[in-house]
Amino acid sequence: MRKPVDVGDPDRLYMVTGGRSTADDSFDLVTLIVSENEPSAGMQSEHVRILELCRHPTALVEISAELKLPVTVTRILVGDLHDMGKVSARHPRAAESVASLPETALLQEVLDGLRNL
Amino acid sequence: MGSATSEPPSQRTPLTDTAETGLKIVVVGGFGVGKTTLVRAVSEIRPLNTEEVMTQAGQGVDETVGVERKTTTTVAFDFGRISLNHRMVLYLFGAPGQERFWFLWDRLFSGTLGAVVLVDTRRMEDSWYAIDRLEHHKTPFVVAVNRFDDDTNRFSLEEIRKALALGEHVPMIDCDARLRSSGKEVLITLVDHLYSMALSQESTP
Numbered sequence: 001m002r003k004p005v006d007v008g009d010p011d012r013l014y015m016v017t018g019g020r021s022t023a024d025d026s027f028d029l030v031t032l033i034v035s036e037n038e039p040s041a042g043m044q045s046e047h048v049r050i051l052e053l054c055r056h057p058t059a060l061v062e063i064s065a066e067l068k069l070p071v072t073v074t075r076i077l078v079g080d081l082h083d084m085g086k087v088s089a090r091h092p093r094a095a096e097s098v099a100s101l102p103e104t105a106l107l108q109e110v111l112d113g114l115r116n117l
Numbered sequence: 118m119g120s121a122t123s124e125p126p127s128q129r130t131p132l133t134d135t136a137e138t139g140l141k142i143v144v145v146g147g148f149g150v151g152k153t154t155l156v157r158a159v160s161e162i163r164p165l166n167t168e169e170v171m172t173q174a175g176q177g178v179d180e181t182v183g184v185e186r187k188t189t190t191t192v193a194f195d196f197g198r199i200s201l202n203h204r205m206v207l208y209l210f211g212a213p214g215q216e217r218f219w220f221l222w223d224r225l226f227s228g229t230l231g232a233v234v235l236v237d238t239r240r241m242e243d244s245w246y247a248i249d250r251l252e253h254h255k256t257p258f259v260v261a262v263n264r265f266d267d268d269t270n271r272f273s274l275e276e277i278r279k280a281l282a283l284g285e286h287v288p289m290i291d292c293d294a295r296l297r298s299s300g301k302e303v304l305i306t307l308v309d310h311l312y313s314m315a316l317s318q319e320s321t322p
Contacts, residue, residue: 030206092228094138098137098204109201111308114201
């Protein structure tokens with residue numbers, strides 16, 4: 001039986017986000033987050049964890065799974081770090097090398113990748 | 118959440134630093150049809166799970182009171198990952214197919230390349246709703262029939278196509294969700310389908 005992610009304590013989630021419960025949707029589940037700075041002293045522990053995880057690009061949804069926090073809460077925390085300039089975000093299909101591709105060229109790359117599995 | 122000291126050695130496999138574009142494919146199907154099995158078979162990481170807390174307006178609005186009730190629902194989903202090349206990474210999401218999760222799909226499906234509907238022939242009716250929603254969202258999809266060992270019905274793909282009222286344009290494939298090679302074929306079938314669709318669009322003036 002799969003163990004549900006721990007959200008049994010709404011108060012904790014409330015504390016983590018400073019009472020906020022809605023996030024803007026600018027971070028997709030597969031937006032890749034990359035740390036730009038090392039954690040600094042006095043930072044909230046969740047922010048520290050995110051900065052550690054994102055030393056390599058990490059999708060929002062992976063951060064959520066690793067922190068065992070719901071996606072919405074993770075969005076809020078990542079948004080904080082982004083506002084502080086501590087992380088950068090690589091949005092889906094926004095990268096120049098991909099955004100300019102025709103759909104067929106993009107899909108061809110996906111196919112090649114899958115065939116090489 | 119404990120203190121941030123001494124993490125256990127991470128079992129995570131990080132992406133390469135050149136990864137810049139995340140792509141999504143959604144696997145939908147009824148409970149126990151093998152979504153997680155399929156994701157696990159092809160994923161380069163052990164499937165992870167997380168959850169989304171959804172607030173939705175109550176559907177049975179009590180008109181005499183005039184106050185719209187809001188309910189919060191927590192929906193768990195699994196996902197896996199495939200690094201396609203140095204810059205593209207594909208995420209596979211396993212999403213529950215039951216009707217009450219439609220609001221999760223709306224979010225999961227946005228921006229997705231396409232979907233795999235995983236079907237168990239013993240419970241084909243479990244796929245109807247998923248297919249209906251995908252068609253509604255105009256999300257391209259393929260239907261993969263997970264052939265369990267004890268699948269004694271052995272309906273042919275054409276019989277299943279009829280039972281699910283699928284158009285001729287929807288690709289269908291038999292699979293064994295436990296096998297990496299089979300899961301890979303399912304994904305290739307989907308992306309091939311997407312490719313053909315994109316090609317015909319690009320060649321249409």
